[in-house]
Amino acid sequence: MKALGTYLHLRIARLVIHASNLLLFLLISKEHSAGGTGKVYIVMNKETKEVFAIKSIRKSTIIEMGLKESILLEKKIMQLIVHPFIMRLISAFNNQARIYFLMPLFPASDLSLQLRMRHRFTDEKVVSFIILQIALALGQLHAVNLIFSDLKPANILVESDGYIKLADFGLSQYLEEGDKSKSFRGSYDYMAPEIIMKKGYTKAVDWWALGILVYELIIGIPPFYHVNLNQSVQRILNSNAKWPAKENPHYKVSPIAINFIERLLDKNPLTRLGASSTEEVLQHDFLTQYYDVSDVFKKEAPSPWKPHIFFQVNQEGLIDPQTVQESKVSIASMKFVMANHDLFDEFD
Numbered sequence: 001m002k003a004l005g006t007y008l009h010l011r012i013a014r015l016v017i018h019a020s021n022l023l024l025f026l027l028i029s030k031e032h033s034a035g036g037t038g039k040v041y042i043v044m045n046k047e048t049k050e051v052f053a054i055k056s057i058r059k060s061t062i063i064e065m066g067l068k069e070s071i072l073l074e075k076k077i078m079q080l081i082v083h084p085f086i087m088r089l090i091s092a093f094n095n096q097a098r099i100y101f102l103m104p105l106f107p108a109s110d111l112s113l114q115l116r117m118r119h120r121f122t123d124e125k126v127v128s129f130i131i132l133q134i135a136l137a138l139g140q141l142h143a144v145n146l147i148f149s150d151l152k153p154a155n156i157l158v159e160s161d162g163y164i165k166l167a168d169f170g171l172s173q174y175l176e177e178g179d180k181s182k183s184f185r186g187s188y189d190y191m192a193p194e195i196i197m198k199k200g201y202t203k204a205v206d207w208w209a210l211g212i213l214v215y216e217l218i219i220g221i222p223p224f225y226h227v228n229l230n231q232s233v234q235r236i237l238n239s240n241a242k243w244p245a246k247e248n249p250h251y252k253v254s255p256i257a258i259n260f261i262e263r264l265l266d267k268n269p270l271t272r273l274g275a276s277s278t279e280e281v282l283q284h285d286f287l288t289q290y291y292d293v294s295d296v297f298k299k300e301a302p303s304p305w306k307p308h309i310f311f312q313v314n315q316e317g318l319i320d321p322q323t324v325q326e327s328k329v330s331i332a333s334m335k336f337v338m339a340n341h342d343l344f345d346e347f348d
């Protein structure tokens, strides 16, 4: 694993591009992101100093990889679903070469970087707080017959106060009630056994992935991780998650957390926690013991953690995390970007 310094350096080593009033100055998506079809940059309105994140996807890539339908679905989800824990699109536009999704910038980046900063979350209350929001977001997607299909730390954006938003709906899929998907997609570490078996699967794959996520946040690596992909697949199909010895003073995992994870990592999707309803997941002690669902939903519960802020301001006032709160993203600024979208022709 690369040291964080090297990692950030790689991410910042992109050319600064000036285009009229719009300044594109930082590539923030991971270069190595496997399923990643686009690139995410920070973009700033030089007049107002407002900053945004912008995801740029080449039209040629969309055509070559046959992604038109999935990119349209990605856009629709972020435009139509209004939910406190689902990423909202400010606007979408395109030019001849690319399409763009303009979003609020999350200065605390994503949960994979937060995890790298601390290796693992030792306070289960923090994990419960984060997972409760994700369960609510997944429940909302499921309610409109969508499978998220790509749950992992890199697709969970972190607000400055520690609340989160589910993002990246590039692999999401619409599934009619009673249907099964056979599409092979997702990240291996998070893939449910039934996806690998290719016999058809339902939204229960998202609950499996939630189990993997809780484990990764608490222990530091996904439960079936192996450098050799075949070994990893074998583990997903045949092994159970392993737990640190009870007497290990560095890893303390509560019985409630273990039960929650094991119920989600049930290899049988029909008996897996969440198979019959989202409520089943929300009512598990791991999620009810610290927080009231409605307090969290309304964002009235005080966040139990302080994330690391990655995008800090420089002397020119280029990025000030305090100024990029979602609430400050103005319509005027959005119109400005829309009116100038030809500028994006010059993007590399």
Ligand SMILES: Nc1ncnc2c1ncn2[C@@H]1O[C@H](COP(=O)(O)OP(=O)(O)O)[C@@H](O)[C@H]1O
Binding pocket: 028, 029, 030, 033, 035, 036, 037, 038, 039, 040, 053, 055, 103, 104, 105, 106, 107, 109, 110, 154, 155, 157, 167, 168, 169, 170
């Ligand atoms: N609005 C945003 N604010 C801050 N970082 C973001 C934002 N959107 C995406 N990112 C970063 O870019 C990465 C890739 O974005 P994502 O939408 O997941 O695209 P991909 O399809 O490339 O995985 C994320 O993992 C996150 O690190």
Ligand SMILES: [Mg+2]
Binding pocket: 033, 036, 154, 155, 168
């Ligand atoms: Mg992603």
